[in-house]
Amino acid sequence: MNSPDLTMISCHSVGFSVDAPGGRLDILKDINLNLNQRETLAIVGASGSGKTTLLGLLAGLERPTSGDIWLAGEHLNRLDENERARLRRRRVGFVFQSFHLLPSLTALENVMLALEIAGLDRPRHRATTALDQVGLSHRMDHYPRQMSGGEQQRVAIARAFAGDPAVLFADEPTGNLDRNTGESVARLLFDIHREHGTALVLVTHDLNLARRCGRIEEIEDGRLVSGQTGPEREKFRLVDKG
């Protein structure tokens, strides 16, 4: 049993639906999960199963249509969009599949932008340190188009960690990279996670990447099915290899 002060994410009976042309569409149903400080969680599942939507709800990008979510001790259901934005800027970092670097900003400026939005002091110093940490001190003034995919994702990782977030959310962080580059980016992600003591939630198709996490939850047709037994579940019953 986790002590409450160590719980970083907690969600109870969470559901999410949208209005679709054929009527109401339930994307997530009755999701329950907890994540403690420093813990790592992989959410896996088929395309369209709802895993990315779950990631967005846990990060406070959207409010659930039913159930409750707590993030870093805050009850997200009770926060409006602006309050959730303020919570994100203090406690949350993101790494996206398609990097989402601003093409018109240099690597350094991309990292600084997130720090400036968070209102942190000495953004240039922090950004320089973060880029140094991901091995890109020589590429700081380069624009995204001048960098490889792996380098761009390393900039995105530097951006995510530079503000020292409590939770890092990663959406298919190696999905757009070749195997070797993906491997090195994954290693970097987990190294920095250990160093910063951050909780990590990642959504992936990549089972090797998922196995690096302390826990794996599979989502199928909008429901978590990890507790179920069966041959398909066996492969997830692994311990954190990181």
Next chain:
Amino acid sequence: MNAYLLSWRLLLRQGRSGALGLLAAGLVVATAALVAVSLFTDRVGRALEREAGEALAADLIVTGRDRIDDEIARQARVMGLDTAEIVLMSTAVFVGDDSMLIDVKGVSEAYPLRGALRLADRLGGQDEPFIGIPERGQAWLEPRGLRYLEAEVGDRTDLGTTELTISRALVFEPDRGGSRFMLAPRMMVNLADLLESDLLGPGARARYRLLVAGTEGEVQAFRRWLEPRLEALELGLITVADAEDQTGMALTQARRFLGIAALTTVILAAVAILLSALRFASAQRDLVALLKSFGATGNQVMAALSLMLLWLVLVSVFIGGLGGLGAQAIIAQILADGPAGALPPPRLAPVLAGGLFTLLLAAGFALPPLLNLRQVPPMRILNRSLDNRVGLSRLLWVLPILGALAIPVIQLGHMRLAMIVLGGSAVLALALALFGWLAMIVTRLLSRRATAAWRFGLAGLHRRRAAGIVQVTALGLGLMALLLLMIVRAELLEQWRGSLPADTPDHFLVNIQPDQVEGIENELIRVGARNLQIRPMANINLVESSGELRRDDRMAGQINVSWIGELPPANRVIEGEFFAPGATGEVSLADMWAQRLGVRLGDELTFESGARQLTATVTSIREVDWNSFNVNFFVLLTPEAADLLPHQFIASFYLADGDGSVLRPVSRTWPNVSVIDIGAIIERIGEIIDRVSSAAQVVFFFTLLAGIVVLLAALEATRDERRHESALIRTLGADNPMVRRGLLIEYGIMAIIAALLATIGAAITGWLLARELFDFTYQPSLRLFATGFFTSVALVVGSGWLGNRSVLSTPPVRILRTG
């Protein structure tokens, strides 16, 4: 995060990436056009007022049939205005045994308050400007009066019982303008002499005037004070607006013409700004979602985007303002030494107004799409399908757009014309949208039966139907402006110039006695006078009406009348019937005169000439084209008036050689006849048209730029999507010719709809502008339809083709990878 910092980052970075290019171009073009035209019209306006003021010899005139209460003059002086008093009347003046009817003008100290008199020491002597008025006991007589009376400077004359000495020849008085063709010559005397003569008794029909002049504010304040009192005191007002002559009218038309060009530019710029802002906003949704996922609030994003737009507007206003200043300097240079004379220096106010207006234009057309980005959910960064676009609040659009369009309407100062341009654009936009929509439905039906390239092209239109309708509408508006610029403008100016025919009368002979008519007519034909008209003219008073007469000092009193059996040229009957053959006892009135005096069809009017009275029934009201320079009269009587009224004749004609020297024998043989040469006035009008046409090129340059920005913005709107789709079907095996045909079909259909409606719109707008602005009927030529249509189609297809040529040269995989 600091919104200022973020807004600067966005502006600099997005500016560098070119995403803001078209938006900035629209803002710069709008500012430049507005500043250029506002500055120019402000300068010409002030020059015109200065001229008009001179034509009144004052800024404002109070008129009355009795001496104007001194209390009013005192009040004017208390309010800071200068004043002078004049009294006008007609009387017979004797020099020796000769006598003639003279227009006497008694003037007080300080006359004229605006402009200057020109006097000569003797008949035929060199005239010079003169400041001052005739001393007591002296009279200044116009040269033709001196000639007719065979008088010389130094001769004695009688003014009623007062004896005066003719001390100078009065060559020019600034406020003579409107009475250029006055029958009687002028004699100017000291007001005190006229007041002391016995001529101003009851029934003298003198006209009394108080002249006032001062700053614009002082004059307006005095006018506000006086206007409520006018009726009780039985007084009238003459303002500078009443004093404009034909050249003033031509200049006013020129200002409107340029104003409409500026308004067209603004409408186009607004469309360009809206299109580019929509595209820019659409491209920023991912950025906004990303910023929000980092923790930026909706308000921060909104503040940053609004500030970014503000910086962009300020930069654009600076660049556009400089462009506008340069352009108006060129316009002023083109018009320098022209009819308006040296223009007053530019003022800062129109520049600031132009800048503020651009800000409003940006608020109306660029801000709503940007503010809408506030609604972008941060979840979009993970899943675009969860970004349900929320429509813009209607109020957010309506208010600033109305504001942005209201300003040029106010600026143009001519509501009807502004409505034609705005309304015409709105009707065309609706028609374009409707036809665009219908075309989308038809193409959908056709695409089902079509083969590959056609299906790709037609389906493309239907797939992007919302964007397609916007594109067709914007393309049509842009094309219409370009057609107006390229073809209709040239045709309009050509026809405007043509509306003043080559044989427009440029000479008048006045004071022809009945027994001299035949001889003069033969002489004029001999010297090659063309378009010759000789008309009888009598000077009479309107004394009574069966209806109620409205007071209007300008129209009442003595008036020149004529008689004729058939409707003269440049006249059109708008009410009643013109005289039937053999009709007697009827009178036909010019509409302006009838309106001002409140006379209606069927009223009986009694006129008086000396001891004779004549009563006639109003049987028709005429619209007179005063710009035709023919001899025209407010009042036309049936021919029997010739036997009842003492009269003279007036001749108008055109002289081919123009210098008038061939008329010397006329002056020698008939010394009482005065020759008036108005060739200079006609030349001035021709010159105004030429110069306005050149000045318009400068303003139209901005219209052209705005039109091009609209075309580019419209074509850019769907370029990314088109590129992506083309790459996709190339990946699936389509060859380049097929993709090319598909694109050509799609652009071709849009181009045909837009070009067709734009051509029709340009012809209708040209016709309306000609009617309202130039007062003639414009005939769109076949050239407009043929050239306009085919050029438009080629322009749209060509631009679309050029914009998309990279589609075929870039490997599809690269396009697909960049999304």
